[in-house]
Structures are given as structure tokens and as C-alpha cells.
Amino acid sequence: MQFIKSVHKWASLFVGIQFLLWLVSGFYFNIMDHSKAGGNQYRERIEKVAVDYRSTGNQKLIDPKLVLAENKKTQNLQVVTILGKPYYLLTHEKGLYRHFYNEQTLVDAYTNQIIVIDEHMAKKIALTSYNGPGKLTSVIKLMPPIQDIPKEKNTVWQVNFNDNVNSSVYINASSGRLIRHSDDDKRFADFFFMLHFMDYASEGSFNNWQIILFSIVTLWLALSGLIWTVELGFNGHYRLSLRNQKSKIKVSDKSGKLIDELSFSINQNLLDGLIEHDIVLPSSCGGGGTCGQCKIKVNSDAKITSADKLHLSPLEVESGFRLGCQHKVREFSDLTLLNTHTAKKHALVLMKSTFISPFIKELRFKLQNGSHLKYKAGAYMRFFVPAAKGCAIPQKLPDEFQPHWHHISHLEYEHLACSRSYSLATYDTESDELVFTIKIQTAPEHKILPGIASSYICNLDVGKMIKAVGPFEEFYFSENSIDASIENVSETNVNDEKTLVMIGAGAGMAPLKAIILERLKKYNSKQNIHYYFGARHEVDLIYRELFDELTQKHLNFKYIPVVSKDAHNWFGETAYVQNILNKHFNELGHIDDLAFYLCGPKAMMQDTIVLLQNKGVKPQAIQFDDFAN
Amino acid sequence: MKLVKISRKLHKWLMLFLGLQFVIWSVTGAYMVIFDIDYIHGDSLVTNHQTSIDHKTIGISLEDVIKKYPDAQNISLAVLIDMPVYRFNVKNQNILLSAKNAELLSPINELMAVKLAKHHYSSDDDILEVALISQNPPFELSKRHLPAYRINFDALGSPSLYISASSGKLVTKRHEFWRLFDWMFRFHVADYEDGEPENLLLFWFAVFGILACLSGLVLTYFRVIKKQVEVS
Numbered sequence: 001m002q003f004i005k006s007v008h009k010w011a012s013l014f015v016g017i018q019f020l021l022w023l024v025s026g027f028y029f030n031i032m033d034h035s036k037a038g039g040n041q042y043r044e045r046i047e048k049v050a051v052d053y054r055s056t057g058n059q060k061l062i063d064p065k066l067v068l069a070e071n072k073k074t075q076n077l078q079v080v081t082i083l084g085k086p087y088y089l090l091t092h093e094k095g096l097y098r099h100f101y102n103e104q105t106l107v108d109a110y111t112n113q114i115i116v117i118d119e120h121m122a123k124k125i126a127l128t129s130y131n132g133p134g135k136l137t138s139v140i141k142l143m144p145p146i147q148d149i150p151k152e153k154n155t156v157w158q159v160n161f162n163d164n165v166n167s168s169v170y171i172n173a174s175s176g177r178l179i180r181h182s183d184d185d186k187r188f189a190d191f192f193f194m195l196h197f198m199d200y201a202s203e204g205s206f207n208n209w210q211i212i213l214f215s216i217v218t219l220w221l222a223l224s225g226l227i228w229t230v231e232l233g234f235n236g237h238y239r240l241s242l243r244n245q246k247s248k249i250k251v252s253d254k255s256g257k258l259i260d261e262l263s264f265s266i267n268q269n270l271l272d273g274l275i276e277h278d279i280v281l282p283s284s285c286g287g288g289g290t291c292g293q294c295k296i297k298v299n300s301d302a303k304i305t306s307a308d309k310l311h312l313s314p315l316e317v318e319s320g321f322r323l324g325c326q327h328k329v330r331e332f333s334d335l336t337l338l339n340t341h342t343a344k345k346h347a348l349v350l351m352k353s354t355f356i357s358p359f360i361k362e363l364r365f366k367l368q369n370g371s372h373l374k375y376k377a378g379a380y381m382r383f384f385v386p387a388a389k390g391c392a393i394p395q396k397l398p399d400e401f402q403p404h405w406h407h408i409s410h411l412e413y414e415h416l417a418c419s420r421s422y423s424l425a426t427y428d429t430e431s432d433e434l435v436f437t438i439k440i441q442t443a444p445e446h447k448i449l450p451g452i453a454s455s456y457i458c459n460l461d462v463g464k465m466i467k468a469v470g471p472f473e474e475f476y477f478s479e480n481s482i483d484a485s486i487e488n489v490s491e492t493n494v495n496d497e498k499t500l501v502m503i504g505a506g507a508g509m510a511p512l513k514a515i516i517l518e519r520l521k522k523y524n525s526k527q528n529i530h531y532y533f534g535a536r537h538e539v540d541l542i543y544r545e546l547f548d549e550l551t552q553k554h555l556n557f558k559y560i561p562v563v564s565k566d567a568h569n570w571f572g573e574t575a576y577v578q579n580i581l582n583k584h585f586n587e588l589g590h591i592d593d594l595a596f597y598l599c600g601p602k603a604m605m606q607d608t609i610v611l612l613q614n615k616g617v618k619p620q621a622i623q624f625d626d627f628a629n
Numbered sequence: 630m631k632l633v634k635i636s637r638k639l640h641k642w643l644m645l646f647l648g649l650q651f652v653i654w655s656v657t658g659a660y661m662v663i664f665d666i667d668y669i670h671g672d673s674l675v676t677n678h679q680t681s682i683d684h685k686t687i688g689i690s691l692e693d694v695i696k697k698y699p700d701a702q703n704i705s706l707a708v709l710i711d712m713p714v715y716r717f718n719v720k721n722q723n724i725l726l727s728a729k730n731a732e733l734l735s736p737i738n739e740l741m742a743v744k745l746a747k748h749h750y751s752s753d754d755d756i757l758e759v760a761l762i763s764q765n766p767p768f769e770l771s772k773r774h775l776p777a778y779r780i781n782f783d784a785l786g787s788p789s790l791y792i793s794a795s796s797g798k799l800v801t802k803r804h805e806f807w808r809l810f811d812w813m814f815r816f817h818v819a820d821y822e823d824g825e826p827e828n829l830l831l832f833w834f835a836v837f838g839i840l841a842c843l844s845g846l847v848l849t850y851f852r853v854i855k856k857q858v859e860v861s
Contacts, residue, residue, distance in 0.1 A: 009849065009852055009853065012845055012846070012848075012849045013849050013853050016842075016845070016846050016849055017846075019842050020839070020842050020843065020846065022654075022658075023835055023838045023839045023842050024839060026831075026835055027832075027835035027836065027838075027839065029818075030828075030831050030832050030835055031832070050702055051702065051704075053691065053695045053701065053704075054695060054699065061691060063690045063691050063692065064687070064690075064691055064706050065684050065687045065690060068682055068684035068687070068706075069684045073681040074681060074682055075679060075680055075681050075682060075707065075708060076682075076705060076706070076707040077682070077705060077706040077707070078704075078705040078706075079703065079704045079705065092681075093679060094677065094679060095677070096672055096675075096677050197662075205666065206661065206662050206666070207662060207663075207664075207665050207666055211662045212662055212663055215655065215658055215659035215662045215663065216659060216663075218655045218658070218659070219655050219656065219659050221655070222648075222651045222652045222654070222655035222656075223652060223655075225644060225648060225651065226648050226649070226651075226652050229641075229644050229645060229648045232641065233645075237641065238641075238642075238645055272634075290852065
């Protein structure tokens with residue numbers, strides 16, 4: 001099925017515009033005035049004049065035998081009348097059709113003289129067949145190919161009239177035969193025929209290579225579409241009910257906690273249905289089953305669609321993961337949300353936006369309605385970035401940071417709406433401001449767009465509003481992060497005895513900062529806290545003064561900044577933060593008394609987790625905020 | 630995202646009703662463009678002989694013809710295989726007359742029709758059937774050519790040549806590829822009655838087809854071109 005969808009996508013990309021032209025031109029043929037499109041608006045029917053064969057004297061026709069004997073080899077001699085006078089039309093070489101090449105000579109039937117159709121004669125023939133109001137403007141001899149009559153392979157006279165439709169009369173230059181009339185109405189229709197037949201080279205044919213190629217691709221497009229439609233039908237995407245029946249689904253969050261019982265129309269798909277309850281599943285395809293982002297968890301015996309199979313691993317499918325857009329409300333009575341949350345939407349107003357390192361900004365927001373949010377330190381919020389125009393280099397870049405942006409080329413772009421999550425860098429009672437530290441994701445190379453969400457948010461003007469949902473508490477200081485297998489442990493203040501080891505890098509330190517401040521300031525905790533912070537250069541050590549100050553005030557807090565690139569004036573450690581952690585590991589304390597909190601780039605986290613596991617740290621003692629999601 | 634969603638729904642539902650017509654359009658369209666129109670018209674079935682008239686063999690002058698047929702009009706002189714012949718109308722009747730000896734050849738007999746058909750036919754396939762059609766012509770033969778002989782050959786595409794019984798001329802030719810083409814055309818213009826592209830069914834197919842195509846283009850645009858922006 002994926003093959004079919006893929007064929008449909010690429011075929012539609014290839015023939016899409018031409019397909020529209022086919023439909024539009026086809027529609028035009030359906031509605032056009034066929035008599036006008038014939039080009040014969042001012043054509044006069046020429047009555048055939050009977051030839052008087054019985055006359056004698058100089059009105060007596062020369063015997064054909066004599067004509068044949070005195071002219072070039074002829075295979076057909078025909079009596080024709082032009083302007084009321086009889087002629088012999090001799091065909092020397094015959095085409096299968098009249099518009100094919102024919103070699104012909106016209107001979108005066110009374111005198112056996114060869115007649116060449118000249119301008120004057122062409123004019124007269126054209127005038128007898130014309131009954132319009134126009135004046136004759138020009139008489140031109142044309143060799144094929146001729147735009148108005150592309151199929152014609154013989155030399156013709158074109159006689160033009162200046163009427164309202166610019167009539168032209170075409171006359172075969174060797175036989176004097178009236179070929180046809182043409183005018184603007186016909187030319188207009190011909191333009192549509194040109195589009196319909198893809199006759200872009202004006203060959204007067206619909207057997208050109210481009211239309212053959214397009215027709216074959218179109219076959220694939222139509223057949224793959226048909227198969228897709230049938231598949232949709234079998235999967236129940238075409239059911240309609242007259243009454244808008246509702247059904248209820250119990251919706252739980254990731255941890256299995258029941259959030260609410262929500263009411264849906266039974267024939268909606270879950271992606272659409274959840275939106276009505278302000279639950280937005282991620283989706284970039286709008287419900288086509290092609291992006292694979294709107295994952296949910298339902299009972300494992302639920303129907304499996306081809307899109308489920310494609311985007312989910314067999315294990316996921318077996319454990320009940322499905323794509324929300326591919327399933328209807330009526331299939332389920334309960335479901336579990338994974339990538340989305342029921343937390344409320346808020347309108348946030350930007351109060352302050354400051355560069356704290358070359359690429360990281362601190363953003364301070366307040367709720368538009370003036371209220372105050374409660375959350376555990378380490379929580380994050382999901383921002384809704386609207387479709388907008390963006391720019392690769394931020395405005396209002398402080399002078400001291402400008403050299404860091406020199407290698408980024410200027411790029412303006414438009415982007416679609418999207419949503420991104422950012423951690424709060426504060427705890428809830430610190431102030432009524434919601435503080436975020438956000439790194440502007442620059443493009444890895446020219447022509448690739450930078451991170452559209454981070455660029456948008458960091459370029460937001462103070463006083464402007466942005467919508468966000470949350471806060472979501474997934475990473476926080478946990479009272480339960482002890483090994484449950486240890487029995488007889490007194491429940492009180494167990495964690496106060498534990499040493500917290502925080503490892504962070506880059507803007508990912510935000511939740512760690514929040515937890516540290518919450519521990520030290522809000523709860524006045526006396527437990528040991530070691531904060532390892534890795535950055536590339538000294539200038540990237542954000543909030544350095546704050547942590548230096550905390551170190552002086554709190555004896556139980558230790559700040560270990562690490563810089564990975566060597567610098568002249570740097571007196572601290574030069575390495576990756578995980579290497580320094582490794583070096584210090586044995587001095588941290590007894591392994592069972594340590595609780596680790598990790599947050600930062602994926603590589604740093606993976607390295608650190610491996611390191612800790614090798615040291616014998618139990619997985620329960622490691623908490624990390626996974627940015628990749 | 631709203632535009633994508635609307636397009637998705639529109640495309641899905643329209644195609645439920647139009648899908649088959651789209652397949653018909655593309656299958657019939659592909660047939661008509663892939664097969665060369667000259668081949669369809671059977672041009673390869675016949676040899677375009679270029680036999681000249683030998684004026685020395687003409688024994689009958691125009692005057693003789695007029696004496697015998699005073700009302701003759703549209704006179705022409707040509708060769709029938711290799712014999713010079715006069716063709717003309719007397720009132721509405723076609724006359725075929727030997728220019729050698731004034732022998733009246735029309736209407737031609739079956740033997741002559743077969744001989745002429747073989748002369749024009751480009752291969753040497755066997756003749757399957759010969760029929761004289763004097764009334765109720767089939768769809769492929771115009772009424773003005775009656776009476777005419779149909780000579781069917783035993784070959785791919787069941788070719789038929791039609792020889793006019795009154796003029797001895799090859800009036801038309803047909804094979805299955807052309808007959809199929811005519812069917813394809815009628816399907817293509819959604820005409821299941823009289824073969825004209827002006828019909829209401831086609832009108833509505835085209836109107837909704839344009840809508841369906843536009844919504845499809847929106848989907849393609851968002852899936853292929855805008856996708857890169859979204860992923861970043």
C-alpha cells in the first residue's frame with residue numbers, strides 16, 4: 001500500500017499542473033460554442049456551377065487525352081470549376097488525404113494552358129467564399145507548417161480580412177481549392193486543443209512524445225488513486241451516518257491516569273475528534289496516514305491499517321499503538337495519549353527577550369490573563385508557532401555576538417505552523433514570570449532552513465502574545481527515585497540524604513537550573529548538589545554569575561563548568577562534561593546515595609548514561625529529559 | 630493546516646464519485662495518444678499506388694462520353710488498377726466507364742471488388758468475408774458511400790476495406806484499433822449516447838474534476854514541497 005501512495009504522490013507531482021490543464025481545456029470543449037469554434041462565421045457556401053460540356057467553338061473543352069499527352073505524368077484528371085470556369089486538375093503525385101502532400105497542376109480546360117494561382121486569383125476565390133463585413137487586408141503565400149492549419153502539408157494562400165474576428169481564408173496554391181476559414185474564435189479553441197493535446201510544438205498532432213509520457217504517468221496516478229480509494233472504503237473511511245451519533249471514549253494520559261471521558265461523533269477520526277477537545281496530536285499530513293506522527297495507544301486487538309504497519313514497528317503495533325487519523329471514534333471505548341497532553345492552553349505575553357550567549361536567549365513571559373501557574377521545577381510548555389515569515393539571522397543581535405553569526409548567510413523564508421516544547425528555567429513561586437532559555441537552532445548548511453520555532457520565538461517582539469500549552473511535568477525532582485527493592489528504608493527525608501548530580505549542556509540546562517533553584521531557594525534543602533555544565537566556549541557558560549553566587553551562599557552546592565574547546569583565559573576544565581564527571585565519579589559519594597539528572601544534547605546524554613551504567617548506577621537513579629521528543 | 634485538511638476531505642470524497650471517470654479518462658486518453666493516429670486510421674493497411682494514366686490506351690474521348698451521357702457532371706479520368714476509366718455522376722448516380730472501350734463497369738461485381746481490395750491492401754492476408762452493403766450501413770461506413778462492398782481480411786485487428794460498388798473507389802478502411810479508438814473517444818467525452826462532447830454528464834464531471842484536481846494539487850504541494858519546511 002505504501003508503494004501505491006508513493007506512486008500517487010510522485011505521479012501527481014509530475015503531471016499535476018498538466019492534469020489541471022486537461023480538465024480545464026476539456027471543460028472548455030464541453031461549454032464552447034462549437035459552431036463558432038469551427039472558424040466559419042463568415043464563410044459563404046459556394047454553389048457548384050455545372051460545366052457545359054456540349055458547347056462548341058472556344059467554349060469547347062479540350063479532350064483529356066490531349067491534356068494528358070502534353071503534361072507531366074498524371075494519375076488523375078478531374079474537371080473542377082473555379083470562379084465559374086472549368087479547369088482540369090491534374091494529380092501527379094497523390095497523398096492519402098487532401099492535406100497530405102499532393103503534387104497537382106491546374107490546366108485551363110479550354111486552352112490547355114497551365115494556370116498558376118496568383119495573388120489576384122487567390123483574392124477572388126477568397127472573396128467569393130467570404131460574406132463578412134471585413135475588408136481584405138493581405139494575401140500571403142505560406143509554406144507548411146502553417147500555424148492556423150498545422151496538419152496542412154501543401155503550399156497555401158492566406159487571405160486576411162479585418163473583421164471583428166480577424167478571419168483568414170486558406171486556399172491551396174496549386175489546385176485553387178478552398179481549404180478552410182479560420183478566425184479568432186477558432187484560434188481560441190485551438191489554443192485549448194494545444195493545451196489538451198500538449199501540442200506545445202504546434203505539430204497538429206496528439207501523438208507527441210510529451211503527451212505519451214504524461215499519459216503513462218497519469219495512468220499510474222489514476223490507478224494508484226483508485227486503489228487508494230478502494231482501500232479507504234474497506235477501512236471504513238467513507239461511512240456517513242444521517243444522525244450525528246456521539247460516543248464516549250475514556251482518555252488517559254501517558255502514565256495511564258484517566259484524564260476525562262470525552263464525547264465524539266462516532267464517524268470522526270481520532271485526530272479530528274481530539275482537536276475539538278483541544279487535544280492536538282502532532283500531524284504534518286493533515287490526516288492522510290502519511291506522516292506517522294499522530295500516535296496513540298489503544299487496545300492491542302484494534303484493527304491494523306496499512307499506514308499503522310508502515311509507520312509503527314511490529315512491537316508497537318502489537319502493544320496497541322495506532323495512528324489516530326487512521327481510526328474512527330466508534331472503534332474504541334478508551335485510549336491513551338502519548339505525544340499530547342490535556343494541559344490547558346495559555347496566552348503568554350513576552351515581557352523581556354535577552355541574548356545571554358551568542359545563540360541562546362532568555363525569554364520572560366507573563367500570562368495574558370494575569371494568573372499564576374503552579375508546576376514542579378523541570379516542567380516544560382509546548383509553544384504553538386503560527387505560520388509566518390522567518391529570517392535566518394535574528395534582528396536586534398547585540399554587537400558583541402555579531403562575529404559569531406558571520407558564517408550564517410542571510411535567508412528569508414516562510415514556514416508553516418508547528419509546535420515545539422521548551423523547558424521552564426524557573427520554579428513556580430520564584431516570580432510570576434515564566435522564563436525559558438532557548439537556543440536559536442541555526443541551519444547546518446546553506447539553503448537548509450534554521451529551526452523555525454526557535455527562530456520565531458526568539459524574534460518575537462516584547463509585548464507580543466504566543467499560545468502555549470502546559471506546563472507538563474515529566475522531568476522533576478523525584479521523591480521516589482530510590483530503589484524500590486530496598487526495604488525498611490525510612491520514608492522521611494530519604495532524598496535529603498542523597499546527593500544530586502546534575503549534568504547539563506547548552507540551553508538544555510534550563511530544567512536543571514529550575515530544579516537547583518527550587519531545591520536551594522524554595523525548599524532550602526541541605527542535600528549535596530553537584531552541577532556539571534558543559535559548553536563549547538567560555539562565552540557559552542550561561543548564568544555563570546548566578547551559579548557562582550549560589551556556590552558562595554550554599555555550602556552544599558557545587559558548580560563545575562566545563563568547556564570543550566580550549567581557550568586562553570580559561571582556568572577551568574577543558575573536556576567534555578561527561579569526561580570530567582568520569583574523573584570526579586569516585587569523589588561524589590557512595591553509589592547508592594547518588595541521584596542523577598541529565599539534560600542536554602542527545603550525544604552527551606547517551607554517553608553519560610552509558611558511563612553511569614558502567615559505573616553500576618541503577619537505571620532508577622538516572623532521570624533525564626529527552627529532548628528528542 | 631486547515632487548507633490541507635479541507636483538501637484532504639474534498640479530494641477523498643470527490644474521488645469516491647469521480648475516481649472511475651478519472652481512470653476512464655486516463656486509460657482512454659493514453660490509448661488515443663499512444664497509438665499513432667495514422668496507424669489508427671489504417672493508413673498502413675493500404676498501399677498508396679501512384680499509377681499514371683497511359684494516354685495511349687485511352688480510346689474514348691470526352692465528346693464520346695457526353696454523347697452517351699449528356700447529363701454527365703463531375704467528370705474525372707483515372708486508373709482502375711491499370712485500366713483508364715471515366716468516373717462521373719448522372720443525376721445522383723455514379724458511373725464508372727472504361728476509357729478504353731466505353732464498357733460500363735458500374736456497379737462492379739464481387740469479383741472485381743475483391744480484386745480491387747487486394748490491389749489496395751498492403752499485405753497478402755487471406756480474405757475472410759465479402760459482403761455487399763446496400764442499406765443500413767454499420768457505424769463506420771457513411772451512408773453516402775452506399776452501396777459498397779466490405780472485404781474482411783484475416784489479420785491482426787480484423788481489417789476491413791470498403792470498396793464503392795458504383796465508383797470502384799476505396800471509400801474507407803477500418804480495423805479493430807480504429808473501432809476501439811471510436812469507443813475510447815466516446816468514453817473519453819463521457820458520452821454514452823451520441824458521441825458529442827457537449828453533454829451535462831461531462832460538464833459535471835469536469836466541474837467536480839477540477840475541484841478534485843485542485844485539492845489534490847494542494848495535498849501534493851504540502852506533502853512534497855512544503856514538507857521540508859515542516860520537518861526542520
